[in-house]
Amino acid sequence: MIETIEKLLGCVREKRKVALCSVVATRGSTPGNVTYKMLVDETGKIVHGSIGGGCVEADCASLAAYAIEADAPRLKKFVLTEREAGEYGLACGGILEVLVEPVVNEKARAEMERWTSAALAKFGEGLKQLLLTTAFVKDEHVVWSSKTLVSGAKDATLEIPPLEGRRAEIAELIQRVENQGKTEVARFAHTIEAGTEKMDVTMTIVVEPLASYQVVILGAGHVGASVAKLSAFLGFNTTIIDDREDFITQFAGSDDVRGIVCDFETWANRVDIGLRSFVVVVTRGHKFDKEALESALKTKAEYVGLIGSKIKITKIYKELGLDVNDESLKKRVFAPIGIDIGGANDREIAVSIVSEFIALKNRGFRKMPERDLPHLKALLTLRRNR
Numbered sequence: 001m002i003e004t005i006e007k008l009l010g011c012v013r014e015k016r017k018v019a020l021c022s023v024v025a026t027r028g029s030t031p032g033n034v035t036y037k038m039l040v041d042e043t044g045k046i047v048h049g050s051i052g053g054g055c056v057e058a059d060c061a062s063l064a065a066y067a068i069e070a071d072a073p074r075l076k077k078f079v080l081t082e083r084e085a086g087e088y089g090l091a092c093g094g095i096l097e098v099l100v101e102p103v104v105n106e107k108a109r110a111e112m113e114r115w116t117s118a119a120l121a122k123f124g125e126g127l128k129q130l131l132l133t134t135a136f137v138k139d140e141h142v143v144w145s146s147k148t149l150v151s152g153a154k155d156a157t158l159e160i161p162p163l164e165g166r167r168a169e170i171a172e173l174i175q176r177v178e179n180q181g182k183t184e185v186a187r188f189a190h191t192i193e194a195g196t197e198k199m200d201v202t203m204t205i206v207v208e209p210l211a212s213y214q215v216v217i218l219g220a221g222h223v224g225a226s227v228a229k230l231s232a233f234l235g236f237n238t239t240i241i242d243d244r245e246d247f248i249t250q251f252a253g254s255d256d257v258r259g260i261v262c263d264f265e266t267w268a269n270r271v272d273i274g275l276r277s278f279v280v281v282v283t284r285g286h287k288f289d290k291e292a293l294e295s296a297l298k299t300k301a302e303y304v305g306l307i308g309s310k311i312k313i314t315k316i317y318k319e320l321g322l323d324v325n326d327e328s329l330k331k332r333v334f335a336p337i338g339i340d341i342g343g344a345n346d347r348e349i350a351v352s353i354v355s356e357f358i359a360l361k362n363r364g365f366r367k368m369p370e371r372d373l374p375h376l377k378a379l380l381t382l383r384r385n386r
Contacts, residue, residue, distance in 0.1 A: 002120070002235065004037045005210075007048040009116040012109050017042040019064035019102040020112075023051050024075075024133075024206045025185050028094020033362070034183045035208060040064035051098060056080055060098050068102045073142035075099050075135060075204060099135065099206070101145065115147050119210055122149070130177055132170075133206040134163065136192055143201060144192070149210075152178060166203070174207050183208040213237065213276050213361055216301075218264055218292040219283035220247035223307065226350035227280055232256035234354060236278075241267045264292040273299040278357050280337065281306045290316050297333075303360060305337030305353060 011018045023036040038049035038057070044065035051057050056078045067074055078096045103112050115131070122129050130152075135145040153171040163170055166188055177184050183206065190203035215231040217224045220242035228251070232238040239258040242248050251259035260270055264283060273279070279296045281304065283289050289306065293316060296304045306313060313335045317324050338352035339359070 004039070004049050005116050005119055007039060008103075008112060009120065011039065011047065012103060012113045012116065015109070017068050017102070017104050018047060019068050019100050021051055021060050021064055022099045022101075022133075022206075023096060024099050024183070024204075025097040026094060034185075040068075042068045051096070056096055060100070064100050064102070067100045068104055071102055071104045073099070073101045073135070073145055074140055075137045075142055076140055099133070099142075101142075111147060115149055118149055122210075129210045130174060131206075131208050131210050132174070133204075133208075135204045135206075136190065136201040137204050138199060138201045143194075143199070150174060150207075166205075170205055170207075173205060177207045177209055209276075213278065213357070214239070214274070215278045215280065215357065216241065216267075216271055216273065217280045217282065218242075218267065218296070219281065219288070220244070220250075220259070221282065221284055222346035223349050224280070224282045225250065226346045227282065227353050228257045230347075230350045230354045231278075231357065234358070236354075236357065239271055241271075242283075264288050265295055267292075268295055268299050273301050275300055275302050277301040278303045278360075279305070280353060282337075286312065286316065290319055293333075294320055302332060303357075304333045305356070306333060306335040307337050307349075308335070310336065 008018070008020060019040050021038050021040060023034050026034060033052070036049070036051045038051050038060075039047040040061045041047050042065060044061045046057070046061055051060055059078060060076070063074060063076055076098050078098065080094060080096065101108075103109055119129060119131070130150050131147060132150050133145065133147050135142045137143070153174040155174075169186065169188070173184050173186050185207075186205045188203040188205075190201050192199050192201055213236050215227070215236040215238045217228050217231075217238070217240040220228075220240050224240060224242070225247075228238050228240040232254075233256070238256065239260060240248070240251060241260045241262050241264070243261065243263045245261045248259040248261050251257045260267070262270055277299070279299065279301045281289055281292045281296060283292050289308065289312075293304065293306055306316070308316075314324055322329060334356060337356070338349065339355045341348065341352045341355070343349035343352045
């Protein structure tokens with residue numbers, strides 16, 4: 001997401017003619033998911049990003065080139081049948097709805113520069129933000145649209161005239177996005193005045209979270225350091241914490257990983273932990289793991305991962321007075337941490353841990369990934385029996 005916004009802002013400032021193509025809704029099995037975005041130039045060339053590849057992406061790129069030439073945004077449904085999917089080698093069939101927004105005239109450039117520069121500034125400050133897109137649509141043609149950043153359901157920017165009549169519904173929509181951490185779309189029948197005439201349109205509201213996902217690693221040993229490097233490489237806002245200064249110095253001067261020297265009881269006072277935070281407990285011993293887990297559970301983080309055997313984890317739970325059978329705790333604490341890929345060293349263990357982050361991020365933060373991977377377990381069993 002950040003990379004797309006940075007690229008879009010660069011194109012705007014260079015006055016390049018581009019179109020922002022955003023997947024806003026899907027139904028059935030489709031190559032792209034909601035939040036997929038791509039930039040296309042006036043020739044139909046994809047400048048950055050993807051909406052899933054294949055024939056739909058090619059058709060969307062062609063539509064984007066037309067939209068740039070006509071300076072006319074579109075909200076287009078791409079229907080991919082199983083037969084068409086098979087012809088293109090895609091294992092999918094469904095409907096993909098894409099908002100195509102050309103950035104050609106000065107007004108469009110000014111609006112895009114306004115929200116992209118503000119979004120990037122807030123990313124840098126670690127602030128939560130949502131992107132509210134409003135479009136009046138008539139037969140797939142967007143007759144009016146607007147984008148604005150909002151901080152929550154009570155944001156004053158909801159006072160803008162076209163939304164005033166739907167403030168309650170939109171506030172409820174925003175609240176759902178805040179709670180669930182995934183994009184929501186709502187549509188309302190609406191009438192606008194075009195000169196002396198009135199036009200019936202569909203008011204389409206898209207609310208998408210722009211808050212960057214944060215990874216906080218407690219413990220800067222081999223596993224912690226590998227998790228930090230991999231999560232940063234994949235675009236997560238990454239912080240690593242240890243009470244040993246010599247273990248944190250390896251990240252000194254890093255633009256990608258923030259290193260903090262602090263104990264495992266009070267570290268949360270140094271980091272702003274929100275719902276979209278992954279807290280990883282990989283300290284150097286039982287005592288410190290217990291301290292780190294106890295402090296992590298006092299934060300708002302929906303994901304807390306603890307490394308170690310089931311025996312060790314059960315012992316820590318017992319010492320902290322936690323019930324290993326508590327369903328609410330099971331949904332929040334991932335112990336043992338990571339997807340079981342049979343990791344044999346710190347880098348492979350890091351892959352299993354960060355894979356879990358990716359699964360959560362891409363499936364919606366409140367939709368936990370399947371912990372049981374029977375096909376993978378069968379493969380590992382086969383390997384071990386050889």
